[in-house]
Amino acid sequence: MALFQPGGTLDPQEFQMSDTTFHPDGVVTPIPVREILPWLIFGALMLLAIYFVGAEEGATAIVPGMYVHEWVHDSRHLLGFPCH
Amino acid sequence: MVRTLLIRGMLVGFLAGLLVFGFARVFGEPQVDRAIAFETAMDDARIKADAARGIHDAAEPELVSRPMQASYGLLTGVMVYGTAFGGLFALVFAFANGRLVALGPRAVSGLLGLLGFVAFYLVPNLKYPANPPSVGHPDTIGLRTELYVVMMALSIAAMVAAVMLCRRLAFRYGAWSAATIAAASYIAAVAVAAWALPAIDEVPGDFPAVVLWNFRTDSFGMQLLLWTTLGLGFGVLTGRADADRGRRSMRQISAAWR
Numbered sequence: 117m118a119l120f121q122p123g124g125t126l127d128p129q130e131f132q133m134s135d136t137t138f139h140p141d142g143v144v145t146p147i148p149v150r151e152i153l154p155w156l157i158f159g160a161l162m163l164l165a166i167y168f169v170g171a172e173e174g175a176t177a178i179v180p181g182m183y184v185h186e187w188v189h190d191s192r193h194l195l196g197f198p199c200h
Numbered sequence: 201m202v203r204t205l206l207i208r209g210m211l212v213g214f215l216a217g218l219l220v221f222g223f224a225r226v227f228g229e230p231q232v233d234r235a236i237a238f239e240t241a242m243d244d245a246r247i248k249a250d251a252a253r254g255i256h257d258a259a260e261p262e263l264v265s266r267p268m269q270a271s272y273g274l275l276t277g278v279m280v281y282g283t284a285f286g287g288l289f290a291l292v293f294a295f296a297n298g299r300l301v302a303l304g305p306r307a308v309s310g311l312l313g314l315l316g317f318v319a320f321y322l323v324p325n326l327k328y329p330a331n332p333p334s335v336g337h338p339d340t341i342g343l344r345t346e347l348y349v350v351m352m353a354l355s356i357a358a359m360v361a362a363v364m365l366c367r368r369l370a371f372r373y374g375a376w377s378a379a380t381i382a383a384a385s386y387i388a389a390v391a392v393a394a395w396a397l398p399a400i401d402e403v404p405g406d407f408p409a410v411v412l413w414n415f416r417t418d419s420f421g422m423q424l425l426l427w428t429t430l431g432l433g434f435g436v437l438t439g440r441a442d443a444d445r446g447r448r449s450m451r452q453i454s455a456a457w458r
Contacts, residue, residue: 146298155202162284175345186264191277194228196330198344
């Protein structure tokens with residue numbers, strides 16, 4: 117494998133951008149947005165999970181009753197959400 | 201790539217949740233118990249007064265016992281919360297890494313941890329602080345939740361705007377000045393929001409001040425622990441994966457010279 121061509125110039129066939137990561141903590145190439153977008157569905161699931169800890173059966177309710185509210189009661193108070 | 205980051209984020213969030221649970225058990229729960237003791241004393245006094253006037257209050261049914269709330273209930277809540285925020289953190293990191301600042305993944309992760317703590321917890325809680333049981337009327341729960349969500353949304357929006365402003369200004373004025381201007385803009389924006397939104401004061405007059413103070417500092421400590429673990433823990437794992445890739449490409453390049 118010859119990274120450099122005779123005469124000292126970089127061989128474009130061999131040279132790849134990832135080879136420039138000399139520094140262990142160097143700046144990386146950003147992940148394309150279209151690659152991130154489909155994963156945002158998981159972001160919505162995360163928000164739903166936070167909603168269940170923070171507000172379910174308080175201001176609004178998806179599940180009837182008070183069981184979810186009572187079960188996560190202490191964490192809801194301590195994590196800073198309004199309760200009661 | 202995004203999949204790896206997401207799993208890593210949720211894993212770090214899960215571990216952060218465990219730490220936060222330990223912290224909450226030791227520091228937070230005694231304050232919750234003291235607040236509930238205050239609440240019980242108030243209720244007992246009211247029931248006694250009502251009984252003297254011939255009114256008999258129906259006792260509230262206990263769905264989940266106190267020991268369960270303070271152990272498995274608390275564990276469930278903070279684990280779900282930690283894991284979910286770990287996942288969200290990873291998605292934001294996936295977008296921010298290589299776009300936000302000219303820094304490596306560890307620094308980007310640490311910075312996101314700091315900004316996340318300020319935008320998601322610190323600022324919304326300066327306006328609407330965490331309250332122990334028996335502080336807050338059940339009738340106003342809708343209003344209080346709405347205001348809290350609005351304050352949090354404004355804080356997050358202001359933070360996103362400030363970061364974008366910082367990026368824009370950095371080209372002209374340099375990173376340090378740009379960050380200073382952006383921070384000042386964020387503070388100004390959330391100060392206006394906090395001034396415009398209505399105040400809520402529902403602390404009973406005779407509620408012990410020390411319990412309220414300790415409860416709020418414990419809540420602060422839990423969130424600080426969570427966001428520090430997310431920012432630094434996620435950075436360590438991502439930085440290490442990145443360093444491995446760096447060493448591999450170093451080997452490739454040195455092989456090319458042989």
